[in-house]
Amino acid sequence: MGSGGRTDLDGGAVAPLTICVIGTGGFIGSHLCEKLMAETQQTVLAVDVYCDKIRHLVDPPPPHLAGRISFHRLNIKNDSRLEGLIKMADLTINLAAICMPADYNTRPLDTIYSNFIDALPVVRALAPRLFSMVLSTFPRTECLSVTHLSVLRACAGQVLDPEVVCPVRPSRGMR
Ligand SMILES: NC(=O)c1ccc[n+]([C@@H]2O[C@H](COP(=O)([O-])OP(=O)(O)OC[C@H]3O[C@@H](n4cnc5c(N)ncnc54)[C@H](O)[C@@H]3O)[C@@H](O)[C@H]2O)c1
Numbered sequence: 001m002g003s004g005g006r007t008d009l010d011g012g013a014v015a016p017l018t019i020c021v022i023g024t025g026g027f028i029g030s031h032l033c034e035k036l037m038a039e040t041q042q043t044v045l046a047v048d049v050y051c052d053k054i055r056h057l058v059d060p061p062p063p064h065l066a067g068r069i070s071f072h073r074l075n076i077k078n079d080s081r082l083e084g085l086i087k088m089a090d091l092t093i094n095l096a097a098i099c100m101p102a103d104y105n106t107r108p109l110d111t112i113y114s115n116f117i118d119a120l121p122v123v124r125a126l127a128p129r130l131f132s133m134v135l136s137t138f139p140r141t142e143c144l145s146v147t148h149l150s151v152l153r154a155c156a157g158q159v160l161d162p163e164v165v166c167p168v169r170p171s172r173g174m175r
Contacts, residue, residue: 023095
């Protein structure tokens, strides 16, 4: 990407995003971070329990990246700072997981928890935004199941107003 940054269809400048990359110390996260720093103007809130692979970017950030990347050492399972970081971000990418094939057999429960349960705080922190996005994007469609909406509603602590949202009916294929 050129130094001119992104432009919209009218040629106007598009402001850089703040992206919360969770699992940024891992294989994909570290390469993603390097790419974002080298080829875009985006800002990264890097979240992981360790940062060896991105140490050259965050410990401390080199002068030309100052203010564009910060590392937050936290476990997404149980750290209250996570919600604040997600709220600060325009976009959240969650890559945190146990994904070593060797672990699948030797740590099966940890693997399942890591891939599904441990990420729930991320979903909860995103739920209010997802909920309003869903309502504004699909107000009267059958795109989402009742279950999807119920989960989002429960996470967002919102009451579903039947006048506003026609509860999503199962599509023909799901009946
Ligand atoms: N690497 C691949 O080829 C590949 C292919 C397809 C899908 N994926 C998926 O992409 C995602 C990332 O893969 P990867 O190869 O970068 O994995 P990785 O193991 O290299 O990185 C995962 C990172 O998440 C962090 N992490 C795990 N649990 C955490 C927690 N509770 N709190 C904070 N950080 C935590 C780990 O410290 C690690 O740095 C995974 O969901 C994986 O299944 C990977």
